[in-house]
Amino acid sequence: MTSNQAKKRRRKRKWLDWIPLMPFLFFCLVIMILPLFFMLKGSFTGSEGQFTLEHYAKMGVSIYAISFRNSILLSGITAILGVIMGTIVGYFICQLRSKRAQELVTALCDVTSNFTGAPLAFAFIVVLGSNGVLTLALREYLNWKIYPAFSIYSFWGLALAYTYFQLPLMVLLIIPAIAGLKSEWREAARGLGASSGQYWRYVGLPVLTPAIGAGLLLLFANAFGAYATAYTLTEFRFPLITLQLGFLLTGEVFRDPGAGDAMGILTLLMMGMSIIIYQVISRRGRKWQQ
Amino acid sequence: MAAMNKRTAVPGFAIGCFLFYMLLPIVATYAFSVATRWDRSILPEGLTLDWYKAAFTDQWFIIVFKNSLVLSISTVIASILLIVPTAYWVHLRVPKARPLLDLISTLPFAIPGVVLALGLIRLYARPPLMLARTPVMLVAAYVIFTMPFMYRPVANSLEAVNIRVLTEAAQSLGASWGRTLRQIILPNILPGILSGGLLVFATIFGEFTIATFLVGARYKTFPMQLVYFTRRDGRIASAYSVISFTIAWTTSLVILWIAAWGAKRTSGGGKHPTKGHTTGVVGD
Amino acid sequence: MSYLDLDHLNKAFDGAIAVNNLSLHVEKGEFVSLLGPSGCGKTTTLRMIAGFETPDSGSIHLAGEEITSVPPNRRGMGMVFQSYALFPNMTAWGNVAFGLRVAQKSQKDIKQRVNQLLDLVGLSNAGHKYTNELSGGQQQRVALARALAIEPRVLLLDEPLSALDAVVRVSLRHEIRRIQTALGITTIYVTHDQEEALSISDRVVVMRQAMIEQVGTPEEIYTQPDTHFVATFVGTSNQFPGILKDARSGLVTSVNGDWQISIPPIMDDHMQNGDALIVIVRPEEIRVSQAEIVIEEDNVITAVLETITLLGPVTRLSLSLPGQLIIADIKTVDRGRFVCGTSVQLSFPRRACRVMPGGDITNGDDN
Numbered sequence: 001m002t003s004n005q006a007k008k009r010r011r012k013r014k015w016l017d018w019i020p021l022m023p024f025l026f027f028c029l030v031i032m033i034l035p036l037f038f039m040l041k042g043s044f045t046g047s048e049g050q051f052t053l054e055h056y057a058k059m060g061v062s063i064y065a066i067s068f069r070n071s072i073l074l075s076g077i078t079a080i081l082g083v084i085m086g087t088i089v090g091y092f093i094c095q096l097r098s099k100r101a102q103e104l105v106t107a108l109c110d111v112t113s114n115f116t117g118a119p120l121a122f123a124f125i126v127v128l129g130s131n132g133v134l135t136l137a138l139r140e141y142l143n144w145k146i147y148p149a150f151s152i153y154s155f156w157g158l159a160l161a162y163t164y165f166q167l168p169l170m171v172l173l174i175i176p177a178i179a180g181l182k183s184e185w186r187e188a189a190r191g192l193g194a195s196s197g198q199y200w201r202y203v204g205l206p207v208l209t210p211a212i213g214a215g216l217l218l219l220f221a222n223a224f225g226a227y228a229t230a231y232t233l234t235e236f237r238f239p240l241i242t243l244q245l246g247f248l249l250t251g252e253v254f255r256d257p258g259a260g261d262a263m264g265i266l267t268l269l270m271m272g273m274s275i276i277i278y279q280v281i282s283r284r285g286r287k288w289q290q
Numbered sequence: 291m292a293a294m295n296k297r298t299a300v301p302g303f304a305i306g307c308f309l310f311y312m313l314l315p316i317v318a319t320y321a322f323s324v325a326t327r328w329d330r331s332i333l334p335e336g337l338t339l340d341w342y343k344a345a346f347t348d349q350w351f352i353i354v355f356k357n358s359l360v361l362s363i364s365t366v367i368a369s370i371l372l373i374v375p376t377a378y379w380v381h382l383r384v385p386k387a388r389p390l391l392d393l394i395s396t397l398p399f400a401i402p403g404v405v406l407a408l409g410l411i412r413l414y415a416r417p418p419l420m421l422a423r424t425p426v427m428l429v430a431a432y433v434i435f436t437m438p439f440m441y442r443p444v445a446n447s448l449e450a451v452n453i454r455v456l457t458e459a460a461q462s463l464g465a466s467w468g469r470t471l472r473q474i475i476l477p478n479i480l481p482g483i484l485s486g487g488l489l490v491f492a493t494i495f496g497e498f499t500i501a502t503f504l505v506g507a508r509y510k511t512f513p514m515q516l517v518y519f520t521r522r523d524g525r526i527a528s529a530y531s532v533i534s535f536t537i538a539w540t541t542s543l544v545i546l547w548i549a550a551w552g553a554k555r556t557s558g559g560g561k562h563p564t565k566g567h568t569t570g571v572v573g574d
Numbered sequence: 575m576s577y578l579d580l581d582h583l584n585k586a587f588d589g590a591i592a593v594n595n596l597s598l599h600v601e602k603g604e605f606v607s608l609l610g611p612s613g614c615g616k617t618t619t620l621r622m623i624a625g626f627e628t629p630d631s632g633s634i635h636l637a638g639e640e641i642t643s644v645p646p647n648r649r650g651m652g653m654v655f656q657s658y659a660l661f662p663n664m665t666a667w668g669n670v671a672f673g674l675r676v677a678q679k680s681q682k683d684i685k686q687r688v689n690q691l692l693d694l695v696g697l698s699n700a701g702h703k704y705t706n707e708l709s710g711g712q713q714q715r716v717a718l719a720r721a722l723a724i725e726p727r728v729l730l731l732d733e734p735l736s737a738l739d740a741v742v743r744v745s746l747r748h749e750i751r752r753i754q755t756a757l758g759i760t761t762i763y764v765t766h767d768q769e770e771a772l773s774i775s776d777r778v779v780v781m782r783q784a785m786i787e788q789v790g791t792p793e794e795i796y797t798q799p800d801t802h803f804v805a806t807f808v809g810t811s812n813q814f815p816g817i818l819k820d821a822r823s824g825l826v827t828s829v830n831g832d833w834q835i836s837i838p839p840i841m842d843d844h845m846q847n848g849d850a851l852i853v854i855v856r857p858e859e860i861r862v863s864q865a866e867i868v869i870e871e872d873n874v875i876t877a878v879l880e881t882i883t884l885l886g887p888v889t890r891l892s893l894s895l896p897g898q899l900i901i902a903d904i905k906t907v908d909r910g911r912f913v914c915g916t917s918v919q920l921s922f923p924r925r926a927c928r929v930m931p932g933g934d935i936t937n938g939d940d941n
Contacts, residue, residue, distance in 0.1 A: 024376040035409030092301040123315035225402030228498040459659040461671030504582035
């Protein structure tokens with residue numbers, strides 16, 4: 001056999017190797033890529049089929065602008081809260097002396113980070129609704145009437161409910177990173193004369209930084225795309241971008257398809273960027289840990 | 291002495307607050323579902339199973355439960371059939387395609403349910419296709435939506451057991467493709483498939499957003515009914531919530547258990563095939 | 575024609591040549607090692623014999639029958655992998671039995687054969703254990719038993735010991751050789767460890783950059799390296815770069831005239847007077863003595879003793895000449911007389927010198 005024939009055979013086999021991937025790739029194309037592509041196209045297409053930026057221009061005003069601002073604020077605040085509290089709780093969990101207790105709390109995080117959507121919203125109504133368990137207890141024992149200053153159906157109510165699923169997620173993300181802080185590093189720093197504070201400042205926190213940064217972005221995306229929790233609590237009354245999209249989608253006839261496409265694309269952009277940066281940071285973090 | 295106390299008091303207090311925050315909504319929901327009345331006093335006025343009875347006797351209960359079950363199981367099966375052979379093939383024969391596969395299976399993380407629903411409706415809900423608002427399309431959307439949950443554990447277990455070398459070892463001992471798949475590959479990636487499948491199951495059983503927009507009232511699911519009752523009758527809603535949450539945490543625990551079992555079995559290999567995570571990083 | 579014939583094998587991956595026009599002939603019952611640094615093509619060669627890679631060109635014959643494109647599961651080759659590749663879902667017993675089950679042997683035969691093999695590798699009590707309950711050495715024994723169970727026509731071992739610690743490595747390599755001799759099975763053994771290859775093989779194939787550098791018995795490879803690479807990769811070598819002054823009488827001097835060395839006379843014409851060359855001398859050939867003693871030897875050079883390193887029965891002295899270090903291995907019992915920093919004489923006979931052309935001196939390690 002000449003080497004030319006061999007080369008041809010080899011190239012053919014390489015190409016054949018890709019065929020079993022086709023069903024999967026085709027499925028992803030039809031169900032995921034094409035709809036998003038046409039959404040992108042629709043967001044730049046006017047009612048007569050011409051190219052236009054009017055849909056995006058609309059995003060800067062009125063209800064759309066408010067919705068974006070609220071979504072970013074809500075996701076940002078709950079992400080920051082989740083990261084700070086999650087890191088602290090994660091650190092203390094790693095300090096627990098009983099291995100069993102560590103496992104139990106981690107399992108609780110696993111379970112509660114999946115407690116989202118309608119059941120979570122309902123649970124918060126039970127706890128902090130106007131006749132909620134905690135609402136009543138605070139009024140009774142501390143004479144502290146949290147209503148009407150606070151409402152579970154308001155921004156801070158939503159923030160409290162969102163933090164509920166953000167916090168355990170952060171704990172799960174940060175624990176491996178904290179566990180990866182080797183005790184030798186602390187001892188080495190001690191041996192070099194560093195105080196505990198200096199150890200954290202120069203070694204501990206810098207090593208945790210990728211995990212914390214990655215957590216922040218993941219939590220942000222996680223909250224930004226959430227729908228069911230907010231919907232169950234507020235229906236369409238509180239302006240969030242996902243709720244606005246949902247509002248446009250209810251009813252068989254589309255009210256403003258172009259605006260919907262533009263909102264969808266902007267939401268994808270926010271989430272996509274968060275996820276990409278998250279991936280980059282966490283990959284770098286993983287390299288560091290090895 | 292004081293320092294000693296401080297050293298244990300701060301972590302104890304922090305973890306205490308954390309547990310309170312995490313457990314209170316759950317405990318309250320469970321208690322609410324068996325309380326006669328609990329909107330006038332600190333403690334429930336009495337215990338009852340009436341709300342469960344009311345939930346179960348509602349003609350819709352069986353229908354929505356069955357619908358959600360059908361959707362979840364169909365999605366798990368479709369997801370396994372689509373993703374497992376693809377992941378195996380890529381790991382074995384087309385390692386070049388792995389970054390592509392990793393990328394595609396991460397994409398759904400960045401696509402909120404409501405955006406996916408919007409895209410599908412805009413593209414497929416118009417004549418002549420009119421496919422978007424059918425349960426079949428819903429399952430297809432669900433396969434995409436849950437793809438990371440299925441792909442990650444499967445890919446991890448494929449890596450953990452070094453599938454390529456095992457395949458070669460089986461072949462050098464004379465085994466055919468079929469036998470290699472049945473007796474070597476499947477048993478070894480089973481923990482990954484199981485945890486992926488369970489995570490997909492739990493996610494879909496509680497999925498509200500995409501279902502509402504794609505099929506809506508034509509194919510009512512369990513979470514839709516739950517949302518409906520949160521507005522109409524909180525006590526029946528609490529029974530629904532408890533059932534929904536119970537399914538979710540049971541699945542989580544089973545996944546953790548499978549992860550521990552898988553890790554024990556392949557502890558020689560080092561990596562945990564499923565990493566013990568049951569979290570599908572999607573807000574709801 | 576031999577039992578296993580590899581003829582003009584070529585294999586490239588994405589344009590990078592892994593095996594370049596390789597031919598090798600192995601007799602039945604022979605134990606042949608493929609030795610070389612990583613990336614030299616030895617594993618690719620083994621995988622082509624096993625059938626996991628198809629050569630781009632060339633042919634493989636086994637017992638006269640062409641098997642170049644026979645799928646791996648019909649070749650009847652037993653393979654032992656570096657990572658053991660035991661099936662984690664089966665016990666040790668199940669692993670060894672797998673190939674026999676595939677071959678649809680009777681239950682009774684399987685039972686008898688598996689027990690016999692576990693016995694052969696010294697694991698008759700560990701059959702019920704799962705792979706993660708076995709140590710690395712035990713896992714590799716199971717892998718060996720599994721490969722032998724199918725009575726392979728050729729046994730292939732791909733760096734089987736490199737994941738094990740030193741003591742297990744040495745004892746297991748003796749065991750592999752013992753079992754191979756007892757069964758008389760043709761064996762191809764891939765390793766990057768020269769000591770392993772020399773101690774275990776009938777013949778050693780030294781490979782480098784996709785090609786065979788030298789084939790020979792362990793003794794030939796060690797004492798008569800054909801190339802500079804073989805001389806430096808296999809064992810430790812001292813190199814004296816110099817210029818050939820007189821081919822007939824075998825006289826070499828250093829470039830700046832610090833020393834001169836007598837080598838065996840060069841009879842053929844492949845080197846001319848004035849050529850650059852390298853004289854290679856093994857450390858154990860060099861004797862070291864105090865400066866004041868008068869020595870009768872072909873070559874005597876004065877050097878400064880730099881360091882003394884105890885290696886066990888042997889002590890390694892490093893000695894400096896202008897511009898280079900020389901290593902000499904002496905018996906540890908003779909070590910006491912030397913003091914670092916003093917001048918000593920090193921001496922070696924003419925017959926201990928191997929001469930290589932000095933044109934391009936490449937490093938032995940091409941990773």
